[in-house]
Amino acid sequence: MLCGWAAAVALAAMVLVTVADVLLRACCNRPIRGTFELVELLLACTFFLALPAAFLRDEHIVVDLIDGAAPRWVPVLKRLSLAIAVALLAAMAWQGWIAASDAVAFHDVTSDLAMPRLWYWIPVLAGMIGACLAAAAMLLGAKGAK
């Protein structure tokens, strides 16, 4: 659950950056430069780094009306949906990689802090690859039991 912890740290940092910005603005009239961009970066970290954990914990919202009607199908359907998720996440990571390479090639930077756009892509790609691996691990290990 290391990825969950990393995401929690990003969330804590988001809280602290926001509070510090508000306080400095109120007391010293000196807001932190680029809070907006920092919060965006931390948000990307919070969401994407927690995504693999969400797969490992099997927490995604599903409609399980079929469980009562055809319980024997449930293990098969669980594996099928994990296989679909693996394929989708792999495609997302692959396409994300291509888009990120473009961002590198164009040397995109943010307007306030001049952070390379690549920094935003790192948590996004890490999260998608991690989630893909997590879903694959569930597919191989789950055996329909969980």
Add this chain to the structure above:
Amino acid sequence: MSVAVIGALGVLGLLLLIFARVPIAVSLAVSGLCGYAALDGWTHALRMLGTVPFNLASAYSLSVIPLFILMGAVASRANMARELFDASNAVFSGVRGALASATIGACAAFGSICGSSIATAATFSKVSIPEMQRYGYDAGFAAGSVASAGTLGILIPPSVMLAVYSIVAEQSLPKLFAASMVPGIVLAVLYVITVSVTARLRPGLMPKAPSLPLAVRVRALAKMWKLALLFFLAVVGIYLGWFSPTEAAGVSAFAAILIAFATRAMGWRGLVEAMLESVYATAMIFFIVVGAFIFARFVVLTQVPNLLAQYVQGAGLAPGWILFAVTMLYFLLGTFLDEVSTILVTVPVTLPLIAGIGYDGIWFGIFVTVMCTIGLISPPTGMTVFVIQAQHPEIPVAKIYLGTLPYLVADFVLVLLLIAVPGLVSWLPALLGI
């Protein structure tokens, strides 16, 4: 294949995947991707798949979601629920059904610092249900009361639901928060009326609990200061022009943590738990948002929303029928879909339709939220009912649904009120001048 046929197949594919137990987020993304590819080729579809998650993940306005979830997670660990219940009971104590009314009052108050109905119901099922059972309340009615009162969490600001709606419908979040205040209070009052009517009709469901002495009542009410402070930071601060919604969410989450530590109600362990719970919940919601945006790209490409709006206007249907159809759509979706998915999938189509008959996006946001509170307690998949059942396995689900029935009537009364008196929604934003 014509565009309309591809559109219909896309929706059909989506429903098929959802009912085949594929996670809703994945169902949305896959059917959206395939539909987009069928209309515009795989090159464009795949490029869209790569960029949508990135654009969403760094969208500043979405940052209110994890922060408000965090404040709720901290508040539910910091013993505030118990104190709110006691304070609310201090108000109602002495009348029949006081504990049920107290639950409603406490959930409404908790809703003003917590943006999630699931979290509100989960928190109060630990506090209220044992108390009601101790005084001999019917178990189904007790659980049904908590399940219904919990839904107030998404209507009373701050609300994670309205934050999601504000993004998909491109509406101002401060305006939505202000607009939801009056309907939220009205619904709480309607619920309390429901309790007293039920008490008249079926007094056996809720034996009278002894009245509390005045000193106890005053002491319980004094403990409300924490809630008042957090609500002030999280909501009032936005209207005083102190904070943007994201800043308000960040500051109030921080204040909730400070209060919890200062009153020794939560330690480091609790904080870590609350943080982890918040990031997991955020990941789940965001993944659905990503899937829904991919699906929405496909829907926009099919032009179904425009065609539908044109068709309906051309057919000259009376506004009443359109409203009725939309209400029924949400009622139906609410029976099996969770509220975030419902909003994300439908709003791009239904909003133009409703705008065509003269309601604005703010009104519709509140209307949809109220419909979602109905979905949260309606069978077969009422999410707040499930949350309570998970904590009280001894109460059968069917009994809980039976317990929510009286409150469902109150919900529909509010829907009718919203339609008849749109001023309920627009009054407060107009007063605040936003």
